[in-house]
Amino acid sequence: MSTHIEIREGDYGDKVLAFEPGGVEAISENERHGKPWSLFATWMSPNLEFATVYVGALGIIAFGLNFWEAVIGIVIGNALGAAAQFILTQDGPRYGVPQMVLGRAAFGKLGNILPSVLNAGAAGIGWFAVNSISGAYALSTFTSATPKESLVIVVVIQIIIAFIGHNLVQAIEKYLFPFLIVVFSLSSLTVLFSRAAHIHHFVHHTAPGGMLILIGAVFGYAAGWNPFSADYSRYLPKNSNAKHAGLAAGLGIFFSATVLEIVGAAAGTAGLHTYDSGNPTGDFTGALSPFLASFVLIGIVGGSICANVLNIYSGAMSFLTIGIKLGSYIRRGLFILVFGILGFLLAHLAMANPANNYENFLLIMSYWIGPWLGVMLADKFLRKGASVEKFLFADRENWAGPVSFLIATLFSIAGFCNQTWGHGKSFHYFDGWFVNKFPNIGDITFFVGFGVAFILYIILGGKKVKAEK
DSSP states (O other): OOOOOOBOOSOOTTOSSSOOOSSSSBOOGGGOOOOGGGHHHHHHGGGSSHHHHHHHHHHHHTTOOOHHHHHHHHHHHHHHHHHHHHHHHTHHHHHOSOHHHHTHHHHBTTTTHHHHHHHHHIIIIIIHHHHHHHHHHHHHHHSSOOHHHHHHHHHHHHHHHHHHOHHHHHHHHHHHHHHHHHHHHHHHHHHHTOTTOOTTOOOOOSOOHHHHHHHHHHHHHHHTTGGGTGGGTTTSOTTSOHHHHHHHHHHHHHHHHHHHHHHHHHHHHTTOOOGGGSOHHHHHHTTSOHHHHHHHHHHHHHHHHHHHHHHHHHHHHHHHTTOOOOOOTTHHHHHHHHHHHHHHHHHHHHTTSHHHHHHHHHHHHHHHHHHHHHHHHHHHHHHTTOOOGGGTTSSOBOTHHHHHHHHHHHHHHHHHOEEEEEETTEEEEEEOHHHHHSGGGOOOHHHHHHHHHHHHHHHHHHHHHHHHO
């Protein structure tokens, strides 16, 4: 087994407007820069957007919860996603490679292709489409442009930033952060203390279904960042405090997502409707003063850009992890262009019925990330801090990873998924066998998928991991 470590070519350093060369190779020590706590802004900014608000609103307008029940679900879901981000981010400074490359320790080189492709599609196309839609609606409300014209503008800006590279992406998150904080703090206070908000109205629900579905959706949103945790910590110097980096990333996600989702829940009690209202961002800002609403719309556009430059950048990195060798200095940038076009096309189609599509997309994200996290964390548990550097670019397999992942994913979806697809009166239901017998249970697919994958990997991979120490 070759233990050669591939090093990214080119001279990049900390130059913000320089094009980032290479692909998923390790970052040499002389190219490393930055401070761990800078990751707080990196992970706060992309969640300061309308898509985050709407996740919280789903608890009220889609899952039938009251405000305080929604708050409980929001806190639990985000705490789980942020905890995983804390753990995974710490490997960035240690190894200097993207998150999906780190997955080769648990999945092997070939076995890691499956989660890499899934993440490339989910982040570079799926999440890119979701956030582009909210940015397009906001820009359309603020200007006289149509939603589809606004979509083109937003997508082009996002592609350009991500194409240039890591340092510009980090700079965008850093410099938009203060504006986004002020705008969304003011709008949050306005919504929470609005007379129209019925946050003290309590209705007891005997069935846990709505709560569990909300936890799954919230976790799907927060954990959507987990598969590229190390992508934005890998440039930190190797001697950086890894726990501080993980804490900054985890807290950034938890605070931003939790606060705005709680605001979304309050907006849901105050009359925020579904995306079917025609323009959901206009629906949200309609409760604000015209002056504040204008700044919030600009903030929504900025927040969607902050989110999507991460999504498309990491989507391209994940796809390169499958082992494609273009031999091109700009191979990362080329795939960003490809994913940008595909994400635009998906966003264009999804605008026809984004409400139901968004809810289901959040749940599907948790369906595959739950088992993936189960395998990744089980591998970490077994290795107990031992280095995996020699496995990152080696021709080595670890079939316990993909086997555990596939079994857990298929079992959890077949038994526990709870999906509704459709529009208006044309709904189609896709429920697992367990949900059919116990319909009030809600959607616990991600809980089951994580647990089954974790246990299976301990059983199937324990002997191999022990031998590799």
